Amino acid sequence: MRFCYFAVLMLGLWAGTAVSARAADNPPHRLRDTLLLKDPKGAHLSEAYRYYTEPFGPAPDPERAEAQYRAGRFRPGPWHKTLNLGLLHRRVWLRLPVRNTEARRLRFLWSIFNFTDSAALYMRRQGETRFTRLGDASSWAPAAERQFPARSLSFPFELSPGEAAVLYLRADVHTGGVYLPTYIETAEHFLAWEMGFPFERHWVWLLGFYLSSAVFSLVLFAFLRDRIYLWYVAYVAAVALFLMMEDGLDALLLPGPLYRLLWSVGQYNFLILAGAAGIRIMQLFLRLPMAGKLYRTGSWLAGAAAVLVAAYAAVFPWAVRHSLPLVEGLNYGREVLMLLVFGYGWVTLVAALLSRHRRRLAAYYSLTYLCFFVGYAVFWLNHLGLSSFNPIYPNTLAWGLFAELLVLSALLTGRFRYTLRQNAQLRIRRLQQRNEEGGRLIAAQDAEREQLARELHDALGPNLAALHMAWQSNAVRDALAAAPNAATIGLLTEEILGQLYSQVRQLSHSLLPMEPGTNRLHNSIVALCDAFNLNGPPHVDTRLDPGLDALPQAVQSAAFRIVAELVNNAVRHAQARHVQVQLRCHAAHLELCVEDDGRGFARGEDTPPVGIGLRGVRTRAAYLGGSVRIETPNATGTRVVVQLPF
DSSP, X not given: OHHHHHHHHHHHHHHHHHHHHHHTSSOSOOOOSSEEESOTTSSOGGGTOEEEEEXXXXXXXXXXXXXXXXXXXXXXOOTTSOEEEESOOSEEEEEEEEEEOSSSOEEEEEEEOSOOSEEEEEEEETTOSSOEEEEEEOTTSOGGGSSSOSSSEEEEEEEOTTOEEEEEEEEEOOSSOEEEOEEEEEHHHHHHHHHHHHHHTTHHHHHHHHHHHHHHHHHHHHHHOOHHHHHHHHHHHHHHHHHHHHTTHHHHHSOHHXXXXXXXXXXXXXXXXXXXHHHHHHHHHHTOOTTSHHHHHHHHHHHHHHHHHHHHHHHHHHHHHHOHHHHHHHHXXXXXXXXXXXXXXXXXXXHHHHSTTTHHHHHHHHHHHHHHHHHHHHHHHHHTTSOOOOOXXXXXXXXXXXXXHHHHHHHXXXXXXXXXXXXXXXXXXXXXXXXXXXXXXXXHHHHHHHHHHHHIIIIIHHHHHHHHHHHTSHHHHXXXXXXXXXXXXXXXXXXXXXXXXXXXXXXXXXXXXXXXXXXXXXXXXXXXXXXXXXXXXXXXXXXXXXXXXXXXXHHXXXXXXHHHHHHHHHHHTSOOSEEEEEEEXXXXXXXXXXXXXXXXXXXXOSSOOOOHHHHHHHHHHHHTTOEEEEEXXXXXXXXXXXXXXX
């Protein structure tokens, strides 16, 4: 917390120092009457040029500008610094007398290294009375379509040995930030500088780092589907585009349609979009409640940023041609929103630091926000024209973004690992909950089966037995003997009653589970199979390994239920004549195999049909982490193999 207050205090002191320094931008250095053009390392252009601003309304005329110069309205530029006029909505004229002191004719380039809506170079050679326009250009055209193909607006002119001339460079900038880095160099020096510029200003590896950060975040998003990583990609893309536009790299690297599309959105608007993405990152990282005021305020600001950028892109081109006051209103509105987005970050961080639940996250995030704060503050003060401070190349914002992405990538990696742990714990809890629910379901099924088995055994079974005995009584036999026509029906009825009693007894034994805690799996399966063998075919044979009764109770119960279900299916549905039941104890699992010679499944079926019984078998096996395999070696038999780990 103290660190944040200290950072704000230091920024205020630095801003005050910068404003004071701006008042001293024009020390009483001796201005040159003429700039001697011979060596790019010689006299600085600011030692000789003077500038003047006028409204955009009148058509540009160098003769009118020359009249203003003679009237004493031109001012010297800042000594050895870039001309920075801040939020100025006026046309700028630069007047520079030059002379070629070389003994050969040279070709020079006067270049503007910043976006300019329209610019032109005029020359009046020694002995001439009027200015001649040497060329005009606009930054709206990509580098390949300019008079001199380069990332800057470069205007070539030639001077003979010893020849002198007066140059006028005119620049129209409507974006609300008049910052004109401009140089005059020979064509050879200019081309040599441009070839080494991406390396000398570190752009090659800075852009590579931005790109790798975005790709890294996309990889994290692919694993977690966490929206914070997508907002991170949007943030990196917006700031990287802004920085490319700041140094004109977009004019060299991007195709024409995409280049024009970006500038129709506006360079500074990408900084607003980056701020909006940064708001979303901060909200998600600090886990702000969606119903809270801070979250709603941030969402409103992010939405307002998107609306302003869309309105700016739609209205600005028309306003430049028809309503210059509207252009100023759009630019000032953009600056206010930019300041609000910037201030929201500090307010949110301070509030989070004061919150007991979010203090730790805010402390982590304040480090990355400080990197952005320093770079952005330096840029914004320069942008407003309050300072011209650029201690590092290519600019403080680029290096601030570099440091910020380093810290933020580390934080998001930590968030990724934390989220992975949280997801793993959540999956474990869900698995435990599902197992508990499965256990309760199986217990309920067992209880229901037990109740049904007892009802069959204790109620329906005795009644059928009594009815069968009554049908075998002497009275019934005498009545059937007296009615020969009913004798056949009587015998059939007696046989049906016997079969029905036997089936009810078999069903009750197969439904009734083992008594819990008795560890009698071996005897239970033998008794079950003997019940099926009472009335002859089908014949159920058993092959049981010793040690079954030592298995865990859950495995014994599941094994008994599975064997009962599979044998019942083989007898009732497959109409098998012979069924073999095998239980084998392995080192870590119990293997159950029930094989019959019944109808089996039709040939060519990739997936045998699964009824309620087999679904129950799969459910019980899955509950214990086991597996079920159904084999159909031919059309007259089926083998079901179940493995239950223990």
